Amino acid sequence: MTSSLIHPTAIVAPGAQLAADVAVGPYSIIGEHVSIGAGSIVGPHCVIDGHTRIGANNNFYRFCSIGGMPQDKKYAGEPTCLEIGDGNTVREYVTINTGTVQDVGTTRLGDDNWIMAYVHIAHDCQIGSHTVIANSVQLAGHIHIDDWAIVGGLSASHQFVRIGAHTMIGGTSSIRQDIPPYIIGAGDPFRPVGINSEGLSRRGFSAETIGVLKDAYKLLYRRQLSVEQAVEQMAELQQQHPESHQAVQVLVDFLKASTRGIARAQ
Known part of the structure; x- marks a missing residue:
């Protein structure tokens, strides 16, 4: 694929499907099973591979690693997937892995999410829309986060945890059990203190x-x-x-x- 928006040093596999106005920065690599929708930007030194489908108007900042294989010893090379919606901002050094056959086989990120630097989203996570996941949040496998949730920086979540809609989790929290919708709180372990009224x-x-x-x-x-x-x-x-x-x-x-x-x- 040739385009004035794809830097000469970028490598885009022949099978990749990029909309005509997708911009790809220097030294980035796009794999053969990747599709990227209109208006999206891939910054320099990014790697997007795996069976990954990305919607429109997403912005991946430098050094992102998107669609890598799951960090799961049971993974045996199955063609699992990553799906990303529209209008997401994905900042520096974010890693998002594909799913596993032990779950639904697809990691998902919805629309209009703000994913800050150094966030890790592991295999089979299901992230809704309009969330804010702050710097260095670590999400283990199979976690579900519903719409409008905010997760403070340096927080970590155990596998299979569910975080409800409109929650607000303070920074450096340790999340080991489900957090119901509308809750605000923080701590190690996470402690609810009330409703996210504001x-x-x-x-x-x-x-x-x-x-x-x-x-x-x-x-x-x-x-x-x-x-x-x-x-x-x-x-x-x-x-x-x-x-x-x-x-x-x-x-x-x-x-x-x-x-x-x-x-x-x-």
Whole structure:
């Protein structure tokens, strides 16, 4: 492939599929099973390989390693995948691996995510959209992060952990169990301290709904209830506040699906 936007020192495999306006910087390497959508930029010294499909308007800064094989001793060369959506910013030295056949076989990153320098996203992670993953966050395999979550710098997450939507995790946290939606907290181990009220307000949640979510938080963390008992009482909240039913339902569904247990206040 020849293009005025591809630097002469870059190596683009013949099988790679790049939109006409994709820019590739000096000394970058694009593998034969890679596709990259319109408006995307690959900075200098990047490697993008594996069975990797990248959408439009993504920006990969220098020295990224995208689509490398999973760091899993069980991996035997299967053609697993990486899928990246649109409008993501991926900063320096980020590594994102493909999936494994022990899971769905595909690592996924949604749209409009801000992935800061030195982040590692391991095999089979499923990252939603509009997240912020700060510098040097380390995500082990099979982790799910829902939309609008913020993970502070130097935090590390155990395999199979789920992080709910609209959470805000402080820097240097150790995440060993699931973190329900809307929660704010930090620590080693992670300790919840309340509802991410400011973040929810910025995203258009009404004051009434934020108040109801605070009540749901109290049921979960302040009333000495089991998760099952808290979920039962959340149903009553939903009946009392139908305008907030869906917001509470997101929390209820997360709690019912949790298999690792949720992070608790210490």
